[in-house]
Amino acid sequence: MPNSRPSPQSARPGTLSARLRSRNAQMWEQALAMRFVREVTDDTVDDDVFARYLLFEREFVDTAARLAGAAVREAPGPRALRGHSDSLHALVTDQYAYFTKALETTGVPETGPRAHEQASVLTEEALDVADTLGYPGIVTCMYAAESLYATWCATADRSPSARPQVADWVHLHTVAPFTTQVRFLEAEVDALEILPETETELTAVFGRFLAAEVRFHDAAYLDRA
Numbered sequence: 178m179p180n181s182r183p184s185p186q187s188a189r190p191g192t193l194s195a196r197l198r199s200r201n202a203q204m205w206e207q208a209l210a211m212r213f214v215r216e217v218t219d220d221t222v223d224d225d226v227f228a229r230y231l232l233f234e235r236e237f238v239d240t241a242a243r244l245a246g247a248a249v250r251e252a253p254g255p256r257a258l259r260g261h262s263d264s265l266h267a268l269v270t271d272q273y274a275y276f277t278k279a280l281e282t283t284g285v286p287e288t289g290p291r292a293h294e295q296a297s298v299l300t301e302e303a304l305d306v307a308d309t310l311g312y313p314g315i316v317t318c319m320y321a322a323e324s325l326y327a328t329w330c331a332t333a334d335r336s337p338s339a340r341p342q343v344a345d346w347v348h349l350h351t352v353a354p355f356t357t358q359v360r361f362l363e364a365e366v367d368a369l370e371i372l373p374e375t376e377t378e379l380t381a382v383f384g385r386f387l388a389a390e391v392r393f394h395d396a397a398y399l400d401r402a
């Protein structure tokens with residue numbers, strides 16, 4: 178072993194965001210291959226399934242807004258304050274507008290308590306991490322969620338659905354302000370100054386959040402009663 182013990186940063190290759198993904202590579206691939214993502218990408222998703230997804234998604238946007246609010250509260254500096262405020266604003270304007278319009282097209286679907294309960298794991302996980310790990314936990318969850326969408330929507334957007342409510346939603350995740358937001362979050366993750374044991378916790382959080390994403394999307398396939 179040459180030299181003395183290296184600093185935590187130089188001991189690990191690349192950036193924290195890259196390590197979060199590479200150390201959860203299997204879960205990352207599993208999330209990208211989940212049924213909902215496959216079916217939206219090849220435009221075979223059932224209208225009913227998509228409508229139920231929209232309903233859960235509309236509820237999740239409220240969670241994302243609260244999470245962004247917590248990030249504003251905990252923001253380490255003005256750049257972070259601005260970035261999270263922008264994202265909170267986009268959620269309660271552009272995204273709310275999309276949902277109102279899309280749910281008018283699809284109609285509000287019937288969903289059962291089992292599906293609701295399963296979809297809510299994502300909210301529970303996010304708020305729990307925010308309460309226990311603070312800012313590093315918040316940006317890790319947001320980064321897991323948003324980098325997942327940025328990745329699968331970029332692929333799905335190459336062959337858009339004939340159904341506008343599907344195509345528009347996918348497209349929204351391939352352009353600004355969403356893509357700007359993902360880069361901002363990546364920079365926030367990479368700028369975290371944390372102990373190695375915190376990095377270990379965040380790596381587990383990133384994987385758990387991806388697993389909760391899969392549960393959330395699978396909930397749209399559960400029976401309605």
Ligand SMILES: Cc1ncc(CO)c(N)n1
Binds near residue numbers: 234323
């Ligand atoms: C469930 C879920 N995960 C991630 C995103 C991306 O923001 C989203 N809109 N919904």
